[in-house]
Amino acid sequence: MSNPPSVTLYITNINDKVKKEELRRNLYALFSVYGKVLDVVHTRSPKTRGTAFVVFRDLASSTSALRGLDGEGFFGKQLRISYAKGVSHATIAQAEGPEAVYAIKLGLRTAAEKKKAGQSKMTVSAAQKKAADEARGKRAREENGAEAEHGETPNPILFVEGLPVEVTADMLLPLFQQYPGLSSLKLLPTPSGSAPNAGLAFVQYETAGQAGTAREALNEFLLAPQTPMKVGWAKRA
Missing domain, CATH: 3.30.70.330 (RRM (RNA recognition motif) domain)
Incomplete structure (x- = not known):
């Protein structure tokens, strides 16, 4: 069973x-x-x-x-x-x-109490997830404004940094495929001896709006414990 x-x-x-x-x-x-x-x-x-x-x-x-x-x-x-x-x-x-x-x-909690705690957690998890997503979205929108002042404007290409060096394109692709309009993903070569989270990538969408949706959702996403990746606008020549 x-x-x-x-x-x-x-x-x-x-x-x-x-x-x-x-x-x-x-x-x-x-x-x-x-x-x-x-x-x-x-x-x-x-x-x-x-x-x-x-x-x-x-x-x-x-x-x-x-x-x-x-x-x-x-x-x-x-x-x-x-x-x-x-x-x-x-x-x-x-x-x-x-x-x-x-x-x-320490043996001060029973199995029944553990089960009840787990059920309580599942009940509130959806609300917690929504609150966390809203907070992350607000922070991303604020960052967008700050970047625009520095000359970095929304465009179809995202620059991703802070990736664990062991991450492959096959691991990264499903994350960005969740959002419509993905055109390409290119993981840049990481030199030997680099820091554990020195991985970089470019991700291109069909429109700047589609790229913005993915950026807002995935900026600071944890691909490894305590290692948030940074997703921003790529600089245009």
Whole structure:
């Protein structure tokens, strides 16, 4: 019997020969295409080798990721994805604060209370997502005005910076394909020895308006933990 829908996904059949941090970064980048990822949990104990948990902010994102990535090729193996059984600590921490997680670890919280916290989180996640998107959109519009004063005007081409160096064009493309009018995406070569988030790209849309929609939605999007990418207008000659 399958588990009920959850914001946490359980991934198996992972290639355990890949280094732990590299695997975690790539899982984060892969699943972030489908929504806000709160945490990626991957350990190397004998019982958990080849498995991981990916925690999303909301149920819609986790469901989309499950449908889109189950069977996806990843480091030479096909991922097997299902809903996780329990409520993750990341979900509880966002809903109630880190002190709630400490209480669980100390044995002061019951399994029933953990489940209730997870259900409460799923109820409010849609409203939280809307508020976060509105705040990000407002900030992007304010930045647009500031940039116009410096001579950078809206146009069909976006300049993307702050990308993790391990990100590929295939990882980046689905993010920008969500928005109509995408014409091309070019990931620039990253010199060896560059900083971990020195990746750059140009993304072109059919119109400046379409590019602006993508810019507003994806500026400061997290492709890796604590690594927001910057999406701005490309300078025109």
